[in-house]
Amino acid sequence: MHLSILASGSQANALLLREGSTRILVDAGLGIRGLIFALQEIGERPQDISAVFLTHEHNDHTRGLASLLKRAPIPVYATAGTLAAISPGFMRMQKAFPMNGIAVDVGPFTVRALPVSHDAADPVAYQIHCGNDLVTIATDTGEVSPDLHRAFAESTIAVIESNHDEHLLRTGPYPEHLKLRIAGSTGHLSNRQTANVLRDCNTGKMKHVVLAHLSEENNHPDLARDSARTALDNLDIAVHLTAQKTVGPLLTV
Template identity: 40%
Template sequence: MQIHVLASGSTGNAIFVDMDDTKILIDAGISARRIKQSLDAIGAKIEDIDGVLVTHEHRDHVNGLPTLLKKYRLPAYACPDTWQAMYCRAELPDDCCLSLADSLDIGKIKVEPFSISHDAADPVGFRLYAGGNKVSIATDLGFVTPTVKGALALSDVLVLESNHDIDMLKNGKYPWPLKKRIMSNRGHLANTDAGWTLARLARKAHTHVFLAHLSRENNRPELAETTVADILTNQGCKLGQDITLHLTYPEQISGLSRNTK
């Protein structure tokens, strides 16, 4: 099993997952050229992708879709309202734009989307199952609902938003309406929220967690890691044994290639 966060943040998002020889791309918010280069760097081929899953229509999650679908004719799945709200929908080949179901099989991966709270048309996270492993992705969410908590439970690998530090955001240069939007229930998850979510989550013996969608303006990778780690440690979690934390970056690949069973 391989999970590689090719890019994460407000400048673009893309995650590559390979489970049981089925290859899926979650979001395509960076250019198709950069996706190809990133996949080449980890020994994968863009032509071998079995499907693209789209979490929501914001540009930092779909900017690469037009070239990706037109050039490589990959099947892409999104909620109907997401397709309708997408700025580039008219540029996309109709036969590549497929509707998400409550559950679907792509190759050997079972995909189960779940609703999240974000200011988009119909945003979702994803649970991916194959070979006895579970990978869950939840970024761009204002708060963790019971539905989200249940969806993330007992994951082998989890990609979870840790967008901002509250104090940095409040004291930063963003205008107040934008700060209010980020801190709202339909905005983004703070470092402390990510930490408490993990601390209260039903977990397997060992979980790998990627802290994702870190703000360049209102966060620092080491601050996100320290904040989450402190909460987990204070709640009795043994880092490196119960949970291993991985950081993600806007222009750097973060990956895990191993059997996590």
């Protein structure tokens, strides 16, 4: 299985999973040009995507969706709340399927949604099984539920938000209401919260941690990586950073 981060951050989020001829896109937050360009960089094309899964309706996760669906009639999966929040007519007009709490099979992948705590209609994380491997993808959540915590511990690849450094956020330039929103229980995960999850990922299953949705204002890649590295202690787990305008990492398990 191959995992490619096409973009990750406060402006745009998208990642691609590939196994054999099946390709799953999780979130379509890049504009269509940026999405096509990022796909080209890894030798992929929009029309070859088998399904799109959306975590929630915020623009940095859905910006390119409408244009993508005009180019290729790809089935879209999300919670009913997310689908309705994108546009009231969306469920009628497109090949859109509500997740309804059940697992969805796409080729060799089995995808399950887990609720997260974020100020959107019905946001989720995804647990994606492929053979013996599990990828858990969670960004945009203010808290980590026990179920999500467990999912990470059992994962081969963890794509986890490491949005902000708590001190940088507190002392940074954002207005007070925005600071409270980001740090709140329906905001975003800090480096410290992410480290608390990673500390329990010593089950011997995990091979890669991908730190996602880093804030460009309230974090620094070195701080996020050092915090995760310290939490993972001496475990043989690779820690990868993501960026807003660079494709990567490209992982194979």
